[in-house]
Amino acid sequence: MGLLVMILGLVLLLGVHVLSSLREIRAGLIKAMGEGTYKIAYSLASAAGLVLIIWGFAHYRATGWIDVWTPPTAFKHIAVALMLPAVILVVASYLRGRIYTTLKHPMLAGVKLWAFAHLLANGDLGSIILFGSFLGWAVYDRISLKRRTDAGAPPIPVGGPTNDLIAIAVGVIVYLALAFAFHPVVIGVPVMGA
Secondary structure, three states, rough: HHHHHHHHHHHHHHHHHHHHHHHHHHHHHHHHHHHHHHHHHHHHHHHHHHHHHHHHHHOOOOOOOEOOOOOHHHHHHHHHHHHHHHHHHHOOOOOOOOHHHHHHHHHHHHHHHHHHHHHHHHHHHHHHHHHHHHHHHHHHHHHHHHHHHOOOOOOOOOOOOHHHHHHHHHHHHHHHHHHHHHHHHHHHHOOOOO
C-alpha cells in the first residue's frame, strides 16, 4: 500500500514538473486558467505529491520493506561524501556566482547527485523507485532545458566569487544540519545507519 501511494505521489509531483517543461501545453493551461490559478494548481499538486511520497515511503518502510540488493559499506561512505557537493550545488542555484555560470543548472546537478548518492546507499525497492525517479526526472529536465526557447523563471542576478564562497559556507551548514539533525530525526535513519 505504501509503495503504491509513494508512486502516486511521484507521478503527481514529477508529472507537474514535467508538464512545466512542455512549454506549449503549459502556455495553453495558463491561457485557459489564468497565471494565478495555474500557479496555485501547480503548487497544490506539487504539495500533494510531496505529501503522498513522504507518507507512502514512511508506510512502506514501516510495513513492506523489500530488499533488492545489499550495498557495500563503502557505497554508504561515498554517498555521504557526494551529499556535500549536492547540497552546495542546490544552494549555489540561489546564490549565483561562478558555480552557477559554469554549470548553468546547479539545482539539477545537485538533485542528480542527491539521487545517485541515495541509490548507492540504499538497496531496497522503494528507495530504488524513489531516488531513481528523481534521477530520471533531473536528467530529463536538463535535456529539456537545452531545447527550450524561454528561460522559464525570472532571472536571479549573478554575482561573483563571493557568492560562491557564501554558497559553500551555507551548503556546509545545511549539509551538517541534514546529516545530524534532519536525517536521523525526520527520516528516522542515521546517515551511516542501516
